[in-house]
Amino acid sequence: MSSKLTFTSRLPVAHAHPPTTRPHIGFGVYLSPEDVCKASCLTALKHGYRAIDTAQYYENEAQVGEAVRESGIPREEIFITTKIMTPEGSVEKSYQKCLKSVEDIGLGYVDLFLIHTPSSGPEGRKEMWQALERLLKEGKTKAIGVSNYGVAHIEEIKTFSDVMPAANQVELHVQCQQRPITEYCTANGINVEAYCPIARGKYLDDPTLKQIADSHNVTVAQVLIRWILQMGFIPYPKSDHADRIKQNADLYGFELSEEQMRILGMMDRGHDGAVVPQKTECP
Structure with a gap:
């Protein structure tokens, strides 16, 4: 990933129908209360962000x-993402729950709708996915996806x-570099x-990171954010x-060297480094 990237450059959205593009960086609003969220989003948009990630749970x-x-x-x-956390008991009810999110956001459609977690089990995951497929077919979202899924969870969708x-x-x-799932997704x-690209500030005093900065x-x-881009x-x-x-x-005014990327790659602690550890195996 080159330092020649700019705030306005975009990349293709995988498996989108119809094809669309998205920014290389977005803005998250988890734990932003109602009275703060709007102001923070306006600030982000003012400074060039063109993607915002929200969720029903937020x-x-x-x-x-x-x-x-x-x-x-x-x-x-602007690229808007939201998520459904839990199934409602039927595809129709989960679809209606997703449709309400689109209506609450009030922009006509969302660009990406995700299943927030695989924790509802095989039937719950299937129900929510089928609800999202209907939303996609009707043009209420341009793409659908998942969050916190492991390899087995995504393979399950193929069934x-x-x-x-x-x-x-x-x-x-x-x-927390998530190599098994990131390699699978890339392939x-x-x-x-x-999410949590700066680990909620947990490692900001790390001497190696400070030296690179x-x-x-x-x-x-x-x-930390530039590492993710690269x-x-x-x-x-x-x-x-x-x-x-x-x-x-x-x-976009600096680029991490190959040696710095190598050093950062060696900092992976896997599950032990996670701020919010997730179970990635089925069910």
Whole structure:
């Protein structure tokens, strides 16, 4: 991933119907209360972000939609993702739950709709996927995908659907590199989205990271997010502080060297490095 990338460059969305593109970086709103979320999104949009990730579980979908409308930015330039957390007991009921999210956001459609977690078991996962397929067929979303899925969970989809996920959103940072699932997704043309790209600040005092950051005159957070970009993944940093929102996207004036990427690759602690450990095996 080259430093020649810019905020305005985009990449193809895997398995989208019809084909579409997406920004290389997005903005997350997990734990942003209603009265804060809208302001944070407006700040992010002001500073060039063109992708926002929300979820039913976050309870701020409506505020994301309000921010997009108030921004004055054309809808087609902004990539909106949301997620369904749990099945409702039937494909129809889960579909209606997803449709409500689209209506709450109020932008006519979302660009990507994900299953938030595989924890509902095989039948629950199938129900939600089939609901998302209907949403896709009706044009209420441009692409569908998953979050926190392991290899077996995605392979399971092949047993009942011809539609592969456009994306898999997982916790991903230098201390938790998720190699089995990221390698699988890359090999199968599935976009890898990274939540917790700066591990919620857990490793900002790491001396190795600080040394790399100092060599580029940037912050450790910028190094961590830039690593994800250079790995070919899609980071979704989150902040409710205007200066950090701006800084977290200032990633295009430096490039990590091959040696620095090698050093960062050796920092992986697997499951032990996760901020929010997930079970990736079935069921």
